[in-house]
Amino acid sequence: MSRWRDPVVVALSCFLLTAVVSGPAVAGVDLTPEDRSSDAAESTFTGATGTLTAAEATIPADGYALRAGVTGSGIHKLDAPTTTLTVDTSGPVLVSYTLEIPELSFSTDAFRAVDDADSEELAVGPGNVRVASNRIEADSYRATVELTVREASGTRVLEKRTVTVFVA
Structure with missing residues (x-):
């Protein structure tokens, strides 16, 4: 050869x-690679044996934006305020934060496990999320932000709010 x-x-x-x-x-x-979609992540949490006895949560109405990333990167970054949530539990529960923009067919989730019977203040938000710039065509989008808790008796919605996400 x-x-x-x-x-x-x-x-x-x-x-x-x-x-x-x-x-x-x-x-x-x-x-x-493994499927890391929100359904797979939530369904693998089997420790929700506790109960959420009290929760105070307010999803912010303002401060949501899609900001252009580095020039030429082809991405926009989602800026969203964190939601502060005070929970009182009797055993482990799973708190989830979901932000969905239907017009872009976009959804992102964040999860927080509360382990012990405790009163705890949590800050939940979408984290570092990106959207392809070529999908963005409007100046703003309607989005839904939802806080849910998975506990021994099932999943329930704590708060749900429609917000506007501006393109910056």
Whole structure:
């Protein structure tokens, strides 16, 4: 074999070996990433054996924006105020924050587990969230922000608010 073909043959061999191992030829090997959607994340939390006995939450009405990222990045970053929530629980519960923009087919979730029977103040928000700039066409969008709690008796909505997300 000539010298210039050696790297090409090695690269193709590695590619084919990976394709065969991760494909149907070898059972039980899956190199695809796990599904980390909100439904999967919430359904894996099995420790909601407590009860939320009291909650004070106010979802802010203002301060939501999609701001352009670094020039040329092709993304907008979601700025949203955090929601402060005071909870009183008797055992572990899961608090979730969901922000949904239906016009963009966009949704993001944040989860907080409250472990012990305790009164606790939580700050929940969407964190570092990005939206592709090519999807944004309007100057503002209607969004829904929802706080829910998953407890022993099921899931219930603590507060739900419609807000406006401005494009900056």
